[in-house]
Amino acid sequence: MAEQNSTNEIKEEKTEEGEEAILARHRKEKKDIQAKIQALKKTATKGDKKKKKDVAEEIAKLESEIEAKHAAELKKIQECSSETQKVSDQLEDISLDGKGEGKVTKAQRRRDKKQDQARERLQLIEEQDKANLLGIKHLETQKIKSLLAKRNLTFFEVPSDGNCMYAAIVHQINRGGVAQSVQQLRNLAADYMRSNMDDFLPFMDEVENEEQYMKYCEDVQRTSAWGSQLELRALSQVLRRPFEVVQAEGRPVVIGEEFMDSSCTPVLLTYHRHMYGLGEHYNSVQPRPAGDDEDNSQ
DSSP states (O other): OHHHHHHHHHHHHHHHHHHHHHHHHHHHHHHHHHHHHHHHHHHSOTTOHHHHHHHHHHHHHHHHHHHHHHHHHHHHHHHHHHHHHHHHHHHHHHHTTTSOHHHHHHHHHHHHHHHHHHHHHHHHHHHHHHHHHOSHHHHHHHHHHHHHHTTTEEEEOOOOSSOHHHHHHHHHHHHTTOOOOHHHHHHHHHHHHHHTHHHHGGGOTTOOSHHHHHHHHHHHHHSOOOOOHHHHHHHHHHHTOOEEEEESSSSOEEEOGGGOBTTBOOEEEEEESSTTSSOOEEEEEEEOOTTOOOOTTO
16 A cells, blocks of 8 residues: 555656646747747738738637647646545545554645645646736736726627727617618728818828729728728718727827717727737727626726
């Protein structure tokens, strides 16, 4: 039986070494992914919205896959630790059968020590998870959550598919009884911009002539081109509504201030630079659930 205990202790030491190696590998893999993401960002040619969208989707896929892989491995570590503890306790009980009270106390101390080690392992895993969260994406999200909480609001997340700005607007205005779709908003923005080229072209660094401008408007209407403040300006004029965009840094951006009055509530959106790798994502907002006491300032 002593030989069995010794064998079990050796196995536990190997398991612990394996856990440390896995956590170290996780850190290295995350660094490698970040390097790959930076390389992908450099391939997104300025002005090429399709390429930019493809790169954003690839980055989101990479981040999702590595997070899922690491979560599965960490879960397996916890399960192995739990099973090891269970077997160890069973062996201790067998070795103590009929051996007296003094040895029971010693066995209990050994079990307590192993439980402490298990708790330390779990704490290490939790700290690793927390460290992974304390990046720029997490900090930006928490900052915006805190700003919304002051208004008793929270996120309403929309998909990152190129239509996020329009989908966020649809969520807002449809709640107010105005029936619009993403495509209808794209049509309205494109038509207004075609008719008011002189109001927009001077603010477009990547568009140099009328032909390129009309192609830009066509992309707004016919593709999943990402929306920007230009399209927000066009929609504020068409809908005769102000838009307020909350962001992590700086004051909220208000577009269409001329329509701001006591009877017209702004369409409220949130703007995220870092939520999906390449950033530039919009979300809508909704009332904060009753009894939600989450501290969003952390």
